[in-house]
Structures are given as C-alpha cells and as structure tokens.
Amino acid sequence: MQQNTAKDQLLGLTLPDGWKVVKKVAKAQNQTGGHFSTGYIVESPTGEQHFLKAIDYSQALASKDPARALQALTEAFNLERDILHISKRLSHVVQVVADGTVSVTPAPAGSPEPVQYLVLELAEESLRQMVIVSKRLPLSIGFTALHNVANGLRQLAGGQIAHQDMKPSNVLKFPGGTFKVCDLGRASLKGRIAPHDIFDIAGDHGYAPPELLYGQVHPEFIVRRWGCDAYLLGSLAAFLVCGTPMTALLIDELHGSARPNVWSGTYAAVLPQVRAAFARAMDRIALEIAPAVPYRDEFLLCIRQLCDPDPALRGHPQTRATLADSGNVYDLERYVSIFDRLGLEARIHERKAQQTP
Amino acid sequence: MSVSRGDKERRLLPRWQPSAVSIAQGDLRPLTARVPQKIEDEHFEARKVEWETTHSLEVAAELVASAIVLGRVEEVILAARLLAKEGSDVPTTLREMARDALTAQPQSPARRRQRPGALARPTIYSEISRIRHHLNANPRDAYAWVDMARLYTSLGQFEKARQAINTARRIAPEDRFVLRAAARFFVHSGDAEIAERMLNGARATRHDPWLMSAEIAVSQVLGRSPRTASLAARALKEDAWSPHSSSELSGSFATLLMEEGATQKARVFFRQSLRDPTENAIAQAQWAAGHNSGLIISDELLSHPHGYEARALHDTLVGRWDSAIHNCWAWIEYEPTSSRPMQLGSYIASVAREDSEAILEFTERGLAAEPRDTTLLNNRAVGLVCANRIAEATQILLGLVIENATEEIQPALYATTGLIFFRRGDIESGRRFYEKAIAHPYSRRDGRCHALALWHLVREEVRAQTEHVDGAIVRAEKASKDIRLAELDVFRERVLKAAGKSAKSVQRPSFAHR
Numbered sequence: 059m060q061q062n063t064a065k066d067q068l069l070g071l072t073l074p075d076g077w078k079v080v081k082k083v084a085k086a087q088n089q090t091g092g093h094f095s096t097g098y099i100v101e102s103p104t105g106e107q108h109f110l111k112a113i114d115y116s117q118a119l120a121s122k123d124p125a126r127a128l129q130a131l132t133e134a135f136n137l138e139r140d141i142l143h144i145s146k147r148l149s150h151v152v153q154v155v156a157d158g159t160v161s162v163t164p165a166p167a168g169s170p171e172p173v174q175y176l177v178l179e180l181a182e183e184s185l186r187q188m189v190i191v192s193k194r195l196p197l198s199i200g201f202t203a204l205h206n207v208a209n210g211l212r213q214l215a216g217g218q219i220a221h222q223d224m225k226p227s228n229v230l231k232f233p234g235g236t237f238k239v240c241d242l243g244r245a246s247l248k249g250r251i252a253p254h255d256i257f258d259i260a261g262d263h264g265y266a267p268p269e270l271l272y273g274q275v276h277p278e279f280i281v282r283r284w285g286c287d288a289y290l291l292g293s294l295a296a297f298l299v300c301g302t303p304m305t306a307l308l309i310d311e312l313h314g315s316a317r318p319n320v321w322s323g324t325y326a327a328v329l330p331q332v333r334a335a336f337a338r339a340m341d342r343i344a345l346e347i348a349p350a351v352p353y354r355d356e357f358l359l360c361i362r363q364l365c366d367p368d369p370a371l372r373g374h375p376q377t378r379a380t381l382a383d384s385g386n387v388y389d390l391e392r393y394v395s396i397f398d399r400l401g402l403e404a405r406i407h408e409r410k411a412q413q414t415p
Numbered sequence: 416m417s418v419s420r421g422d423k424e425r426r427l428l429p430r431w432q433p434s435a436v437s438i439a440q441g442d443l444r445p446l447t448a449r450v451p452q453k454i455e456d457e458h459f460e461a462r463k464v465e466w467e468t469t470h471s472l473e474v475a476a477e478l479v480a481s482a483i484v485l486g487r488v489e490e491v492i493l494a495a496r497l498l499a500k501e502g503s504d505v506p507t508t509l510r511e512m513a514r515d516a517l518t519a520q521p522q523s524p525a526r527r528r529q530r531p532g533a534l535a536r537p538t539i540y541s542e543i544s545r546i547r548h549h550l551n552a553n554p555r556d557a558y559a560w561v562d563m564a565r566l567y568t569s570l571g572q573f574e575k576a577r578q579a580i581n582t583a584r585r586i587a588p589e590d591r592f593v594l595r596a597a598a599r600f601f602v603h604s605g606d607a608e609i610a611e612r613m614l615n616g617a618r619a620t621r622h623d624p625w626l627m628s629a630e631i632a633v634s635q636v637l638g639r640s641p642r643t644a645s646l647a648a649r650a651l652k653e654d655a656w657s658p659h660s661s662s663e664l665s666g667s668f669a670t671l672l673m674e675e676g677a678t679q680k681a682r683v684f685f686r687q688s689l690r691d692p693t694e695n696a697i698a699q700a701q702w703a704a705g706h707n708s709g710l711i712i713s714d715e716l717l718s719h720p721h722g723y724e725a726r727a728l729h730d731t732l733v734g735r736w737d738s739a740i741h742n743c744w745a746w747i748e749y750e751p752t753s754s755r756p757m758q759l760g761s762y763i764a765s766v767a768r769e770d771s772e773a774i775l776e777f778t779e780r781g782l783a784a785e786p787r788d789t790t791l792l793n794n795r796a797v798g799l800v801c802a803n804r805i806a807e808a809t810q811i812l813l814g815l816v817i818e819n820a821t822e823e824i825q826p827a828l829y830a831t832t833g834l835i836f837f838r839r840g841d842i843e844s845g846r847r848f849y850e851k852a853i854a855h856p857y858s859r860r861d862g863r864c865h866a867l868a869l870w871h872l873v874r875e876e877v878r879a880q881t882e883h884v885d886g887a888i889v890r891a892e893k894a895s896k897d898i899r900l901a902e903l904d905v906f907r908e909r910v911l912k913a914a915g916k917s918a919k920s921v922q923r924p925s926f927a928h929r
Contacts, residue, residue: 186473227477263456264481271484301509306480310512313438319452319486323445330557330587331443334434337553342508344552358552371555 064162064171065096065114073160076103077177079110100177108155109180114173116164134243135174137252141242142176144217150210152230152240153179178240181230185237185294189226189301197351198408200298201401203229203237207294208390208397210239211287215386218248220283223261224290226297246283261286265293265303268332268367271318274325276369280386285369288388292364295357296339299346304365307342311335332367352407353400360396416830416852416871417765417774417794419758423823423861425702426632427667428602429595429625430695431565431752434558440721442625442693443592446656454485466494472505479513488516539566557587561596569751571784573604589619591626598629603752607636615642624656624664631667635674644671651684658691666692666699678708685710692716698724705732723749727759734901736767747780754788757781761794765801766867766902769909774798789820789828796831805838823861826852830868837875845875846883863903866895870907877914884914 068079083097098110113135118127142154156177161170185203189195207229214221221228223244230240244261246252252260258275259266267289269276276282293304300307309317312335321328340362347354366372374392381387437443459481466474475494482491498505498513505513546563550556560583567576580597587593594617601610610633620626620643627643634641641647647668651661665688672681685703688696689712697716704710705728717726723746730739743760750756757777764773778795781788792811799808812835817828833848849872852858858865869891876884888911895903911917 186477189473259456262458262481263454264458264477264484266484299506299508301476301506302480302512306483306512307508309484310515315441315444316438317486318484319454320449321445322447322449326589327445330590330592331438333553334556334558337549337556337559340553341549342511346506346508362552368555 063114063116064164065112065173067162067164068096068098068110068112068160068173068175071160071162073100073158073175075156075158077101077108077110077156078103080107083109099180107180109178110175111178112173112175114162114171116171133252137247137250138243138245139176141217141219141245141247142178144219144247145214145242148210148213148217150206150213150236150238151242152181152238155179179232179238181232181238181240183231184227185229185231185297186226188231189298195298196404196408197298197347197353197357198401198404199235200295201397201404202235203231203298204291204295205394205397205401206237207239208291208394210237211291212390212394214239214242214245215284215287215389220246220248220279220287221290222246222283222286223265224287224294225262225265225303226294229294246279248279248283261290265290265305267365267369268305268308268318269325269369271305271309272321272325272328280388281369284386284388285372288364288373288390289369291390291393292361295361296343296365300343304339304361307339308332308335308367311338311342329368336365336367353403356396357400360393364393416827416834416868417762417797418790418824418827418864419755419762425670425699426635427628427663427670427695427699428632428636429599429629429663430693430750431568431596431599432750433562433565434592437592440693441659444657444660446623446660448657451486453487456481456485459485459487463490466491470497472497472503476505476509479516483512483516492517539570542566555586557583557590557593560586561593564600565596565752568600568603569784571786576600577604584613589617591619591623594619594626595629598633599752602633602636607633611637611639621646624650624661628664628667631664631671635671641671644668651687658687659693662688662690662692662696663699664688666696669703670699673703673706673708682709689716692719694719694721694723694725697722698728701725701728701732704729721749724756727756731759731763732901734767734905736763736905739763740768740773743777751784754781754785754791758788758790758794761791761798763902765794765797767905769801771798771801774801789815789824793824793827793831797834800831800834800838803838805835808835809839822857823864826855826858826864826868829855830871834871834875837879842879842881846872849875862894862898863900866891866898866900866903867906869894870903870910874906874910874913877910888914888916 069082070079072078077100079098080101081099083099095111095113098112100108100110102108113131115128115131118124118131121127139154139157145151146153154176157175159172159174162173163170207224211221211224221239221242223241224239228239228241229237231237246260258273259270263271267286270286276285296304296307312331314320316328316331340358343361344358347357363374364372373388377389377392378387381389462474462478462481466478475497478491478494479498482488488495495513495516497503498510499517503510543563543566546559550559550563553559560579564576564579564583567579580600583593584597594614598610598614601607601613614620614626614630614633617626620630624647627647630643631641631647647664650656651665651668665684669681669684669688672684681703685700685708689700697712697719700710701712701717704712712725712729717729719725723742727739727742727746730742740760740763743756743763746756757780761774761777764770764777774794775798778791778798781791782795785791792815796808796811799811812832815828817825820828829848829852833845833852836845836848849868852868853865853872858868869887873884873887873891876887895907
C-alpha cells in the first residue's frame with residue numbers, strides 16, 4: 059500500500075483546532091473510504107485522546123477515472139460528515155467531535171495538499187477483536203452489545219438513516235462496557251441520493267442479506283435499507299456465538315449450484331433452497347449454545363426472525379403486524395427490550411454458574 | 416403366477432428423492448446455466464491486504480467468511496488453514512466452515528444429517544423425529560416438509576404425508592421440487608386428478624420443462640391428453656433448455672409418441688433425453704428399449720451412479736437374474752416410496768428363480784408401505800405357495816376380488832388361484848382357474864402373459880404327474896414360439912427339465928442381439 063500520500067504525513071502535526079496527532083494506527087476502529095483513509099490517535103489540548111480519520115484526494119486523482127473517484131470520495135465524505143452531525147447526541151452512535159481540513163506536504167517532497175479529517179470518540183476495541191481473539195465472549199456481554207447496537211440502529215432510523223454496513227468491526231466498545239455503532243460511510247439518508255446507491259449492495263458483500271446477493275433490490279427504502287439493517291443485527295447475533303456472520307453460514311450450507319455467484323434464476327426461485335440452507339445454518343448456530351442455557355431458544359428465535367431470508371417476513375412478527383400499513387416494519391424497538399432482558403438473564407445465569415462448584 | 420405391472424407401461428413420473436439428493440443431482444438448477452462468477456467487492460480486497468500484513472485470526476475469520484459468500488475461497492487458503500487448524504482458539508462453527516472451504520466436499524454436521532441412508536424402519540422413525548424437531552424451529556422450510564412426507568409415504572402413512580405435502584405447497588406453491596414431489600405423491604396415493612389440477616394450476620408449469628414432464632406423465636396416468644404437449648414439442652425442437660433440464664421432458668414426450676405408435680419419432684426424442692440424462696430418463700429409455708423401440712442403451716449410461724432401475728430392467732431383459740435382484744434392492748433403498756422395485760424383484764425371484772425367500776422379502780417390504788397393492792399381494796401368495804405355506808396364501812387370495820382388480824393383473828390372480836388349488840390337490844379346480852387366466856381377454860392380447868400362464872399350467876401338470884402334461888407342453892410351446900422373454904425361457908427350461916424333456920427341442924428366438 060502507498061504510505062507517502064498527504065494523509066499519511068499527519069503524525070506529529072498540530073491541527074488548526076488544536077488537536078495534536080500522536081500516533082498512527084495501522085488499522086483501527088473503522089475506516090471508511092477504504093484505501094483513501096488513514097487512522098490516527100489525536101490528543102486535545104486538555105489531554106483527551108480521540109480517533110482521527112484522515113482522507114486525501116491524491117489517490118483518487120491517481121485512479122483510472124479521477125473525476126468519478128473524486129466525486130465518489132467527496133460525496134461519501136460529505137454524506138458521512140452530514141450524517142454524523144445529524145447523529146450528534148445519539149447515545150449509541152460514535153460521535154464526531156470535530157472536523158476540518160489541514161494542508162499537508164506529501165513525502166518526500168511536493169506541493170501542499172488538503173487533507174480532510176474527522177475526529178471521533180476513541181474506543182477500546184471492536185466486537186470483531188473481542189469475539190475472535192478473546193475466544194468465546196460471555197453472552198451477557200454479547201447481549202449488551204446487541205442491545206446497544208439495536209438501540210444505535212433505532213436511533214439512526216429515527217433520523218431517517220439506515221446504516222447498511224453493520225458488522226462486528228463497526229461495533230466499538232467504550233470504557234464502562236457500552237457499545238456504539240460506527241462507520242456511517244455506507245449509510246443512506248432517506249430522501250438523499252448517496253454515491254453508493256448505484257450498487258445493489260451498499261456495504262460489505264460478506265455480510266449482505268441474501269436477497270441483495272441474488273440481485274433482488276427492493277425499490278422501497280424501508281425494505282431495502284432498514285430490512286438490511288435488521289438482517290445485519292441478526293447476523294451480528296450469529297457472529298457472537300459462531301464467530302462468523304449469518305451470510306457466510308447460509309452460503310456454506312447452500313449447494314454449489316444455488317450459490318449467488320452461479321445462480322441465474324430469480325431470488326423467488328432459489329428462496330426455498332435458501333430457506334432450507336438457512337434452517338441448517340440455524341441448526342449449526344443452535345449447536346454452539348448449550349441446551350441448558352435458559353434463554354437459548356429466545357435468542358435463536360431473535361436470530362431467526364431478524365435474518366429471515368424473505369425480507370417480507372423479516373423482523374418481529376408483532377411489529378410487522380402493527381406497522382404493516384404505515385411505518386418501519388423493521389423497527390427494532392422490541393429487540394432493544396428483548397436483548398436488554400436477555401442480557402440481565404445472562405448475567406444472572408453466568409453468575410450462578412460461577413458460584414456453582 | 417407372479418406379475419410385474421411396471422413392465423407393461425412406464426410413465427416418466429418425477430422420482431421422489433430427499434431434497435438434498437435432488438439438489439446435489441442438479442435437478443433444481445435454473446434452466447439456463449451460468450458460468451461461476453467472481454463477485455468483486457472492495458471490502459474483500461481491503462481485507463486481503465489486511466490479512467497479508469497481520470495474519471491475525473480475526474482477519475482470517477472475516478476473510479474466509481467473505482470468500483465463501485463471494486465464491487472466492489481459492490484466494491484465502493492460508494487464512495482458512497489457520498482457522499481450520501486443530502486446537503485453534505476459534506468457535507467450532509468457524510473452524511468447520513474453514514474446513515468446508517478447504518475441501519471439495521463440505522462436511523458440516525448439518526449436511527451429514529441430510530445424507531440419504533439406509534431406510535430400515537427405526538431409521539425412518541428417527542429421521543421423521545429429527546425433521547419434526549427441525550420443523551418446529553423452521554416451520555417455513557418447505558423442503559423439510561416434503562422430506563417428511565416422503566418418509567411417511569414410505570411407511571404407507573398417506574394421511575400424514577398428505578398434510579406435510581400440502582403444507583409445503585402452501586409455503587412454496589410454485590417451486591419445482593415441491594410441485595414434482597407433490598405430483599408424485601398424489602399419483603402414488605391414487606389422487607392423480609389432484610396432481611393434474613395442481614400442475615395445470617401452477618404458472619411455473621408453462622415454462623419449466625421439469626414440470627411439463629411431470630404434467631405429461633400424470634396426464635398419461637389418467638389417460639388424458641397432456642396440456643403442455645404441444646408447448647413441449649415446440650420447445651424441444653428449438654432445444655430451448657440445457658440438456659439436463661430437458662432430459663425428462665424429452666423422455667416423457669418420447670413415451671407419448673411411442674404410445675401413439677410413432678416409434679421412429681419417439682426414438683429421436685429418447686436420444687435427445689440421453690444427452691445429459693437424469694437416471695429416471697435413462698430408466699425410461701431402458702424400459703423403451705425392452706419394448707421394441709429400437710433403442711440401445713449404452714453401458715456408460717447404465718453405469719449412472721443411481722441407475723438402479725435402468726440396470727434392473729436391463730438385467731431382466733438379458734436374463735442376468737442375480738444382478739437384477741441386487742439392483743432391485745438398491746432401487747428400493749433409492750426410491751422407497753415406489754412399489755415397482757418390489758414388484759419387479761418379487762416377479763424375477765418367482766419366475767426366473769422360484770426363490771420363495773426372496774419373493775417373501777420383496778413383498779413384505781412392499782406391502783409394509785402399500786398393504787393393498789394387488790400385484791404385491793398376488794406375488795406374495797405365490798411366494799407363500801412356493802414356501803409350502805398354502806393356508807396363508809389362501810388367506811391372501813380370499814381377501815381379493817379378482818373382478819375388481821385392474822384388467823392386467825386379473826390373469827395372474829386367476830393363475831395364482833389355480834396354483835393354490837393344484838397344491839391343495841384339487842387338480843380340476845386348479846386347471847379350471849389356469850384356463851381362465853389363459854383365456855382372459857388381457858392374456859389374449861398380451862402374448863407374454865398368455866405364454867407365461869400356459870407354462871405355469873405345464874409346471875403344475877408336471878408336478879401333479881397328470882396325463883395332460885404333453886398336451887399342455889404343446890400348447891405352451893406354440894404360444895411362446897415368437898415370444899422373446901428371458902424369464903419365460905428360463906422358466907420353460909426348468910419346467911421341461913422337470914418333465915424329463917429336452918429344452919433344445921424347440922427353436923426359440925435368441926437374446927444375444929440385445
């Protein structure tokens with residue numbers, strides 16, 4: 059990877075609004091813009107540490123289609139910045155503390171180039187690290203994460219925003235054990251066209267709901283965007299116990315002839331096969347949770363509802379029934395409560411298990 | 416006298432396999448094939464770069480998961496190996512998935528449970544219990560409902576099977592697998608009318624050759640003109656679908672033409688059905704090969720991994736009896752919802768082998784699923800007589816009203832009644848019933864049936880050492896002069912030997928050319 063662009067030269071600088079760049083991060087809490095962004099740790103004049111995401115345009119200019127790359131990058135950055143500002147004061151969304159532009163000379167020499175940056179809250183670690191590196195995460199912590207993420211997605215939905223890229227690396231743990239969602243670079247704001255709207259899948263393909271992988275893109279924002287967020291929340295729940303998202307589990311259970319990279323028919327035609335594979339994937343998830351765990355069935359039911367391969371049946375049935383005629387049928391309010399309660403039950407269960415000799 | 420109904424006519428009804436087998440055989444693929452595509456994703460590319468720099472478990476986990484989704488596992492072998500390593504600190508599912516990525520044959524526990532295995536009764540019940548448990552949690556899995564219906568059908572529990580099939584139809588009313596399985600079920604349970612209505616009511620039948628084929632077969636069962644025949648003819652001439660997708664439709668259409676007497680045209684479509692055939696299409700062609708169609712089925716086609724029926728039919732045609740019986744057993748395991756392998760197996764065991772033990776094994780298995788199958792009941796009665804259990808055989812025959820049976824089975828039932836009388840010592844009554852079988856209108860039309868009935872009478876005259884032996888032999892020889900039937904040959908030889916006559920005294924057509 060190229061390491062000498064302007065955005066890579068911020069270490070040691072003091073930014074116009076007083077932030078001092080103290081450390082470059084190889085790959086840390088979410089970095090939207092893929093190869094176009096670099097992460098740093100910055101310190102405020104009072105000594106508080108935050109995360110800085112720096113973006114420059116030189117690499118876009120060097121791409122095959124500079125005009126389009128530049129347009130995509132600026133639109134994505136503006137959209138993310140705007141959404142982050144809209145999301146201010148949302149307790150379960152990572153907050154933007156500052157944003158600005160700094161002029162930097164790329165190494166070893168050259169003329170100064172503008173680098174735009176966002177200063178965000180600094181997290182301890184991501185859920186991805188917690189599950190895989192720390193082996194099995196206690197479900198009590200997992201439920202707290204799910205409760206917080208459901209809350210965060212719901213808060214975003216309240217601002218007419220769909221996240222669309224909700225994956226373990228985009229769930230950050232903060233001091234005090236709370237979790238927040240981050241990386242709004244693939245988010246959609248209802249009524250505003252985003253550069254990634256041209257793609258069937260706005261976020262990470264590896265996590266996408268099956269209907270999008272098979273090219274069934276619903277024209278309505280609610281189904282396409284919030285339906286996707288509901289699926290991603292369920293997929294996150296599957297990840298907590300299996301270490302892998304639902305989409306991979308599902309595709310792994312599908313016969314080669316029915317996988318998205320081969321299938322030439324419609325999604326409706328492959329749906330019974332997808333559903334059978336989904337059922338087998340659920341069986342595998344169930345094997346990961348001890349039958350004696352008292353909240354096991356309810357947790358599995360949540361995953362089953364949230365990840366239903368048919369978007370028309372996805373989500374909580376009561377919410378769907380209540381809001382069928384108007385509103386967001388994928389509203390996560392019920393799951394906010396359920397995961398909160400399951401978290402409490404899990405804490406009690408785990409404490410009892412620890413006390414048992 | 417035993418009989419095998421399946422030999423007379425064969426409809427290319429859908430084979431009812433477990434969903435996992437149908438999927439694995441490619442029967443549920445889209446009609447037009449697509450070359451596997453490499454799905455591009457910038458997140459995957461970024462992750463690959465991250466993996467190169469970190470080689471960490473967390474990145475490996477994400478990379479392998481993405482690769483599975485995108486169909487690009489060959490690019491992440493090292494990451495998959497890291498996760499698959501025994502003792503690696505990752506969740507079991509993740510490790511299994513990584514192992515799946517490294518092997519051509521995925522071996523997850525869920526898939527292992529899907530494998531079609533031996534179908535002994537306790538296994539069927541435990542399998543039903545497993546699927547029921549699965550359906551409690553996944554009530555919208557239409558394929559699981561169909562799989563459960565199949566198991567109930569193999570036990571002869573049609574009402575439970577019907578409920579399961581109807582549930583699957585409600586969930587996936589246009590799905591190929593569900594519709595074909597349901598059609599097979601309704602025909603099997605005597606409701607071919609429902610099968611026809613269902614297929615004609617489905618939109619998919621108008622454009623899916625797999626369903627058109629089922630519609631033609633079901634219409635043939637009902638003796639009606641298939642609605643999709645002309646549509647099928649046009650599409651087959653245009654060769655609109657992949658050879659595998661159109662294999663059974665070509666075979667069904669060819670069978671239709673054969674029944675209309677257009678043997679030459681039928682041959683063309685049978686050959687078309689064999690380009691990339693299902694084993695069912697091969698079996699249909701093999702059946703046609705035994706019915707003067709002029710077809711010859713190659714050894715390569717007959718060696719299809721699941722071509723048990725085709726091989727059983729071919730073995731019967733050329734007189735390889737042990738192999739035919741072996742393939743009938745394999746066919747039973749492969750298609751436990753059909754009584755045809757049991758009918759053919761018991762028929763061969765009876766006529767070609769006079770093996771009472773085998774007859775009783777085949778019929779016991781078949782009657783467990785279809786206790787009222789007249790063909791199997793008749794063959795069982797024959798088996799019981801061979802085993803000298805005359806009273807039990809009599810009980811079976813007493814439970815049947817010959818006049819209510821289908822016409823093609825009536826001569827066999829008369830002959831079996833005659834057999835029982837002979838063995839009970841009532842020669843006159845026995846002879847009278849055999850004569851009824853010989854003079855039956857169906858026997859007069861079907862030379863094979865006629866000749867077999869005559870030779871069975873000869874056997875009994877020989878056993879009873881009556882003065883009618885020579886006369887009966889002359890009649891039988893005359894009737895079988897132009898008949899080419901391997902089992903008839905072997906039966907005749909055995910009877911003549913018992914009568915102390917030479918089997919070579921009469922010139923018979925040879926089977927060598929087949």
